[in-house]
Structures are given as C-alpha cells and as structure tokens.
Amino acid sequence: MVDVLDLGHVRLHVADEGPRDAPAVIFANSLGTDFRLWDAILPHLPPGLRIVRADKRGHGLSQTTGPISIDDLADDVAGIIAALELDRPVYVGLSIGGLIGQSLALRHGDAIGGLVLSNTAAKIGESTIWTDRIAAIEAGGIGVIAEPTMERWFSPAFRATPDCGAWKLMLERQDQAGYLACCRAIAEADFRERLAGVQGPVLCIGGSLDGSTPPEAMRDLTDRISGARLEIIEGVGHLPCVEAPALYADLLAGHLRDIGHI
Numbered sequence: 001m002v003d004v005l006d007l008g009h010v011r012l013h014v015a016d017e018g019p020r021d022a023p024a025v026i027f028a029n030s031l032g033t034d035f036r037l038w039d040a041i042l043p044h045l046p047p048g049l050r051i052v053r054a055d056k057r058g059h060g061l062s063q064t065t066g067p068i069s070i071d072d073l074a075d076d077v078a079g080i081i082a083a084l085e086l087d088r089p090v091y092v093g094l095s096i097g098g099l100i101g102q103s104l105a106l107r108h109g110d111a112i113g114g115l116v117l118s119n120t121a122a123k124i125g126e127s128t129i130w131t132d133r134i135a136a137i138e139a140g141g142i143g144v145i146a147e148p149t150m151e152r153w154f155s156p157a158f159r160a161t162p163d164c165g166a167w168k169l170m171l172e173r174q175d176q177a178g179y180l181a182c183c184r185a186i187a188e189a190d191f192r193e194r195l196a197g198v199q200g201p202v203l204c205i206g207g208s209l210d211g212s213t214p215p216e217a218m219r220d221l222t223d224r225i226s227g228a229r230l231e232i233i234e235g236v237g238h239l240p241c242v243e244a245p246a247l248y249a250d251l252l253a254g255h256l257r258d259i260g261h262i
C-alpha cells in the first residue's frame, strides 16, 4: 500500500508493503532523493519482510514544513512506526537518513529492533560546506549543484551509464525549500559526543568512492558506537543501494539474521 500518512503536524508519503505481521524494516533515504532510492534492493531481500519506506519532509511527495531539525525528522519516523503499528522494525537510514537513525536510537530506542547506518557520519561535513551549498542554491536554484552532486553520489563507471541521468533529474525535481530545510538540519547535527548512548549491534555500510561521507567518516562513526561493525563496498559512491543493490541487500539480510530479526 502506498499512501499519505497524516501525522497531524505533517503529511508524509509512505509505502508499506508485505505481510502486516512479518518482521518489519523501515528505510529512510538521503538528501535529494525520494524513497525510490531503495527500489533496486527490494528484489534481492529475503521474502516475507514488511518493508516500509517514507519520503521525509520536503522530499518526494511528502509535505514541506517550516524549519526542521534532525530530531524532528526522527520524531516523524517514530510517528510512522506508531501509526502503522510496526513491531520494533529494523531502521535503515542512508546519509541524512543515518543522522535521523542516530537521533532515533537516542530518542526512541525502544521503538526499533535494530539499526543500520549507511553512508553517513556522526557529523556530515563542516558547517561551511552547508552554508556555501545553501547560498549557491538560493542564488541559482537546485540545478547548480546537480553535476557536482552526481560526482559525490556515484562512481565514474555508474556516471557513464544512462541511469545516472534519472538520479540527477530526481535531485533537480526535489522541492527547493524542502531540500534547503534539510541542509540546515544537517549543518546543525552533531552526534560525535552523544553516541555512547547508542548500543550495538549496529551495521554500518559505506562506499569506497563515497564523496560525501567517505570511508574515514564511516570508520569514525563505527568506532564511536560500541558493538558496531563496518562494511565498505568497493568501487561505489554515496548510494551503494543503487550501484550495488545485490551486495547491499546481502549485507542487510545477513545483519537481520545476525540480530535474530528474521
């Protein structure tokens, strides 16, 4: 079922697929993408899962609101879990989705049954990266950042394929105010001194060619969480679920088995 979920303060576009009583996994996508980010891994996941994907505020078909924080976005995820009556789903968040996951684990740890932090960091980039990006978009529109963003998102090999064009278009079509609100939320988020409050087992996944949250950032994040383990997928950029979907799904499935979720 794909639907609009009204949480009262915001309406979110959510896909809820699979048997209602099955072990659930909830996915959160990155800045500038909608929940189709996960399409390619779905056929590779073990059968019989309940899969929930949601466009965060200001992305895809979800509503854009005023200023937001990563904690607000984590509260939205907790709201989705409660509204859909999910039984402690495993949360998988990529990039800003990973920041949201760190906040979710700290604020609503009892609501989730496991955590996967993909292509993210305890703090993503210095503040100037975000103030420069915001200024560039305010001056010239989201299109001005599209080409350099593809270089961070994808390996040279993937950028040479026609598929890359669709991802660039997805970025260019995001709501500008929604995208900028998320940039401001990322700029303010810093979990470096807070992660002692997150307990493993946590699976961290990175890409060897990730230009946004490189392997060093993933290692730093993993080292800060007791019981976390890191897998780096070789030859892919910031969105390994797009570039290496079978491998990504295998890592995820292995983790679901390791923690007894399936």
Ligand SMILES: O=C(O)CC1=CCC(=O)O1
Pocket (backbone or CB within 6 Å): 029, 030, 031, 032, 094, 095, 096, 097, 124, 149, 152, 186, 212, 238
């Ligand atoms: O656009 C990028 O640089 C990649 C990115 C950073 C945070 C996020 O969610 O995506």
